[in-house]
Amino acid sequence: MLTKEAVLHVLGGIEDPELRKSFTELDMVKFVDIAGSDVTVGITLTVPSCPLKEKIVSDIIEGVKLIEGVDSVKVEFDVMTNEQREKLKQKLGMVSPESQTPVSINKFAKRFIAVSSGKGGVGKSTVAANLAVAMAKKGYKVGVLDADVYGFSIPRMLGVTGQPTAIDDKLIPLRKGDNLQIMSMGFFVGEDEPVIWRGPLLHKAIVQFLSDVMWDDLDFLFLDLPPGTGDVTLTIAQQIPSAEILVITTPQQTAVHVAGRVARLAEKTDLSVLGVIENMSYYEVNGERDYIFGKDGGKLLAEELKTKFFGEIPLMKSLREGADSGNPVAIDGTEDQISLFAGIAEAIATSTP
Numbered sequence: 393m394l395t396k397e398a399v400l401h402v403l404g405g406i407e408d409p410e411l412r413k414s415f416t417e418l419d420m421v422k423f424v425d426i427a428g429s430d431v432t433v434g435i436t437l438t439v440p441s442c443p444l445k446e447k448i449v450s451d452i453i454e455g456v457k458l459i460e461g462v463d464s465v466k467v468e469f470d471v472m473t474n475e476q477r478e479k480l481k482q483k484l485g486m487v488s489p490e491s492q493t494p495v496s497i498n499k500f501a502k503r504f505i506a507v508s509s510g511k512g513g514v515g516k517s518t519v520a521a522n523l524a525v526a527m528a529k530k531g532y533k534v535g536v537l538d539a540d541v542y543g544f545s546i547p548r549m550l551g552v553t554g555q556p557t558a559i560d561d562k563l564i565p566l567r568k569g570d571n572l573q574i575m576s577m578g579f580f581v582g583e584d585e586p587v588i589w590r591g592p593l594l595h596k597a598i599v600q601f602l603s604d605v606m607w608d609d610l611d612f613l614f615l616d617l618p619p620g621t622g623d624v625t626l627t628i629a630q631q632i633p634s635a636e637i638l639v640i641t642t643p644q645q646t647a648v649h650v651a652g653r654v655a656r657l658a659e660k661t662d663l664s665v666l667g668v669i670e671n672m673s674y675y676e677v678n679g680e681r682d683y684i685f686g687k688d689g690g691k692l693l694a695e696e697l698k699t700k701f702f703g704e705i706p707l708m709k710s711l712r713e714g715a716d717s718g719n720p721v722a723i724d725g726t727e728d729q730i731s732l733f734a735g736i737a738e739a740i741a742t743s744t745p
């Protein structure tokens with residue numbers, strides 16, 4: 393039957409497409425007006441330029457129309473006052489009500505996994521992107537923070553574009569599917585534009601990505617680090633002492649040697665080392681494995697560091713292609729590829745920090 397309660401009940405089952413909580417839960421329903429068989433719903437938006445207005449309208453019309461006795465549904469928009477926005481931020485856990493200070497950045501994720509390597513180009517970003525989608529597919533709530541501010545590559549690899557919405561000084565991460573949240577410098581500058589920040593600004597950018605992004609209750613946050621043991625790693629160590637370092641290396645002796653440096657940095661900064669993944673381990677043709685970059689370097693590194701070895705990822709053309717086109721093989725690839733990344737993702741998810 394068409395009553396205000398029935399409409400509110402329906403609105404309680406429709407989520408804001410960005411904040412992923414229902415309109416009633418977010419106190420975004422301004423009014424419900426019923427005139428005969430015509431319903432008008434007033435929704436208070438967080439920001440006037442909400443990019444997903446159309447989706448909100450169609451979701452509400454679709455839902456409310458199902459109520460018996462409804463002929464037409466209209467949606468009208470208004471914008472939150474500062475006070476309402478403050479309340480919303482509290483509700484989303486961005487500020488604690490008593491102190492009005494941001495909640496500790498260590499609270500929004502259960503575990504922080506910093507994907508690192510001694511040198512560039514060994515596949516950190518590719519592995520991070522694929523592990524993140526594999527984990528999200530398993531039902532974990534996963535974030536990916538592209539901490540490579542100069543050389544960001546996560547948006548392209550995950551096939552996610554757009555500008556994050558800002559609610560005052562808080563940014564809403566972009567999403568891929570229900571379980572994956574993403575933040576990258578790449579959402580703010582063009583792919584070919586240089587980012588020319590130096591130390592202190594870089595530090596600030598990373599801190600902001602941790603503290604001013606409305607990460608929504610993550611099980612895991614993957615931090616895709618720039619190569620080497622530079623400032624960003626130190627910032628992470630300072631900001632998130634509980635972060636675990638996942639070392640990516642190729643099997644070569646020299647690569648292993650530099651990867652070892654990351655691990656020693658971890659020791660110095662008191663970060664723990666979660667384990668090692670060897671990437672570009674071999675190239676397989678007709679069932680024959682060619683160990684182009686040598687063999688077992690990753691395993692040996694893990695032994696030396698007394699940490700876990702999570703496995704080998706072979707050289708695969710389609711892995712590169714999937715990364716270039718935004719279709720990670722961990723979800724869009726062959727069965728073997730999907731199960732390879734699912735296996736490593738599960739091993740990480742069930743590992744003890």
Ligand SMILES: Nc1ncnc2c1ncn2[C@@H]1O[C@H](COP(=O)(O)OP(=O)(O)OP(=O)(O)O)[C@@H](O)[C@H]1O
Nearest residue numbers: 512513514515516517518619672706707708712715
């Ligand atoms: N196992 C693999 N098989 C084939 N290509 C791969 C593999 N791993 C990574 N690549 C490709 O190698 C290139 C470098 O990978 P990626 O950008 O992930 O490395 P990175 O360590 O993040 O680099 P950077 O240090 O610049 O951040 C990319 O083009 C990627 O698609």
Ligand SMILES: [Mg+2]
Nearest residue numbers: 516517540545
């Ligand atoms: Mg990278």
